[in-house]
Amino acid sequence: MKMEVLITKEKLEEIVTDLGRRITEDYRDKELVLVGVLKGGFIFLADLARKIDMDVKIDFISVSSYGNSTESSGVVRIIKDIESDVSGKHVLIVEDLIDTGLTLQYLKDLFNTKGCASVKLAAIMDKPDRRKVDLKVDYVGIEIPDEFVVGYGLDYAEKYRNLPEVYIIRET
Numbered sequence: 001m002k003m004e005v006l007i008t009k010e011k012l013e014e015i016v017t018d019l020g021r022r023i024t025e026d027y028r029d030k031e032l033v034l035v036g037v038l039k040g041g042f043i044f045l046a047d048l049a050r051k052i053d054m055d056v057k058i059d060f061i062s063v064s065s066y067g068n069s070t071e072s073s074g075v076v077r078i079i080k081d082i083e084s085d086v087s088g089k090h091v092l093i094v095e096d097l098i099d100t101g102l103t104l105q106y107l108k109d110l111f112n113t114k115g116c117a118s119v120k121l122a123a124i125m126d127k128p129d130r131r132k133v134d135l136k137v138d139y140v141g142i143e144i145p146d147e148f149v150v151g152y153g154l155d156y157a158e159k160y161r162n163l164p165e166v167y168i169i170r171e172t
């Protein structure tokens with residue numbers, strides 16, 4: 001297995017700081033709930049929350065889109081729902097990666113049925129080449145090539161989520 005750094009710690013920090021600043025400006029004086037998408041979104045959510053300079057609430061939803069396969073089946077299953085009432089609240093769904101877009105599309109539709117004041121999407125990484133649905137992601141950190149990436153929340157068979165940088169992983 002060969003691993004090559006794609007996004008350094010410093011670059012990730014810069015991206016998250018910038019997104020945090022934009023979100024703070026956009027949601028000033030609004031009731032914002034950050035909804036982290038488990039598992040991959042946990043690192044980005046934790047870093048982003050600390051770059052948002054206002055009161056926020058935090059909740060998590062756990063979904064499974066791939067089952068045991070590495071290809072998206074398009075079927076999204078909720079493993080654990082949020083615990084708070086988000087009706088009337090501004091919701092920002094926080095993801096590590098947008099690939100086909102099926103997970104975020106499903107979540108956006110789901111939250112739109114919960115009576116939120118608004119539902120927006122944030123993803124630190126975007127693989128635009130892989131998109132299967134036309135979806136507007138409001139806050140995108142960085143576009144990446146169609147390679148298998150790990151670290152900063154992203155796994156390969158549940159490993160490597162804790163790596164502080166993002167790596168491209170290739171079989172050798």
Ligand code: PRP
Binds near residue numbers: 101
């Ligand atoms: C990955 C990633 C996103 C989703 C993106 O999650 O963390 O949630 O796939 O793919 P899509 O745009 O094609 O839907 P995964 O299903 O691997 O679960 P995990 O976060 O628990 O690793």
Ligand code: MN
Binds near residue numbers: 037038039040
């Ligand atoms: Mn995920």
Ligand code: MG
Binds near residue numbers: 040154155
């Ligand atoms: Mg995964």
